[in-house]
Amino acid sequence: MKTRDRILKASLQLFNEQGERNVTTNHIAAHLGISPGNLYYHFxxxxxxxxxxxxxxxxxxxRYLxxxxxxxLTVEDKMFYLESVFDGLWHYRFFHRDLEYLLTMDERLRHDYREFTFHCLGEIRAVLKGLQEAGILRPHSEQEHEAMALNVWLVVTNWMAFLKTASADGGSDGNTQRELKQGIYQVLxxxxxxxxxxxxxRVTAIREQYRPDLSVMEGGSRAEEPDLSV
Structure with a gap:
């Protein structure tokens, strides 16, 4: 693996585990056993x-949307989209834990994330129209398509923030991939x-597999659950 790719892989791991604000370039270089100068050659x-x-x-x-x-489209397609998007949220979870701060600190990132948002909204609308054409969703207006796409986006991108504020331990670092994927229940x-x-x-039965366990958020103990990752 090239040094640049190793730096990105290690950075993602450390940011996810420790939080982006707690990790410096020196930490990343030390984790990889390279000099800070070598890291700065690439970034x-x-x-x-x-x-x-x-x-x-x-x-x-x-690639997913x-x-x-x-x-x-089929119901299986719909679930693939949701599983894949929430898998992506999990693997890049540091980004959504502190999104507002990261966007404030980098104008380039803020600009490109805004474009990314509107691109995703367009893709979500296309999925909803595809589900309507397949007879899975009832016909509804363009305005309803836009409103539903925005609501889906808001749930997906803010579910991690909800877990962070609702968890009994007061933070998202202890949340699991399964708890993150319970956001699929809200989207459905x-x-x-x-x-x-x-x-x-059929969709009601699928939705029940993702029902959030509010007792855990309120301070109860976690029950063992099957892994829903794909």
Missing amino acids: RNKADIIYSLFVQYRGLVD KVPRNRT TLEMPYLTEAYYE
Whole structure:
């Protein structure tokens, strides 16, 4: 693996484990056993590393949110989108833990994240239209498509912040991938009123697999749960 790729991989690991603000370029270099000068040969500063990780994350999401052109969408497609997007959130979780701060600190990142947001909203609208054309969602107006796409985006990008504020231990570092994926329950709930009768029971059953355990957030003990990762 090239040194640049090793730096990005190690940075992502440390940012996720310790929080971006607690990790310096010296920490990253020491973790890799390289000199700070070697790191600066590839990245001018930590902001460059963060931006490069965002580019990786953006590419990952862009690959997932594609509507097939040669066939209609299925419920399985819908669940693939949701599982994949929440997997991406987990693997780049440091970014969404402190998104507002990161965007404030880097104008380039702020600009590109804004473009990324509107691109994703367009892709979500395309998915919703595809589900409507497949007969999974009832027909609804363009305005409803836009509102639902925005609501889905808000749930996906803010679910981690909710976990951080709602957890009994007061932080998101202890949350699991399963708890993050419970945000899928909320996304599916948004779409329940639009489901056609033929798919209502099926999607309801799928949704129950992701129901959040509020007792854990209120301070109860975690029960062992099967892993929902793909």
